[in-house]
Amino acid sequence: MCYFDCKRWRCGFWKWDSFRQQCHKEYRMGETCGQKLIYHTELLDQQCxxxxxxxxxxxxxxxxxxxxxxxxxxxxxxxxxxxxxxxxxxxxxxxxxxxxxxxxxxxxxxx
Incomplete structure (x- = not known):
């Protein structure tokens, strides 16, 4: 499971952001395993x-x-x-x- 940042607006709308950390299951450089976990959520105080x-x-x-x-x-x-x-x-x-x-x-x- 690879880690990504996440953006979340005040209305609850969210989207995946940049790639952060590769998991140990994926050995190829620059590739992800396909499963996403949240590394950090950036809360935005504006409308989506x-x-x-x-x-x-x-x-x-x-x-x-x-x-x-x-x-x-x-x-x-x-x-x-x-x-x-x-x-x-x-x-x-x-x-x-x-x-x-x-x-x-x-x-x-x-x-």
Missing amino acids: RLCDQMEKKNRRLRKMWADMERWRAEGNRRATVEKTERDYRDVAAQISQLQYEHGRRLTQIDY
């Missing part, structure tokens, strides 16, 4: 990449929603509202996919 993307998309959804409400009140922008509703559904689906990936990574054991 997926949380950052979800936050940006949520801001975009709020802006779309406010625009649609304003356009509906004006009453003369039906095509614009319909297009924005389609875009809204697309962005919501993207957020759902990002949440799935994030949740999967939180519970995944990666060897």
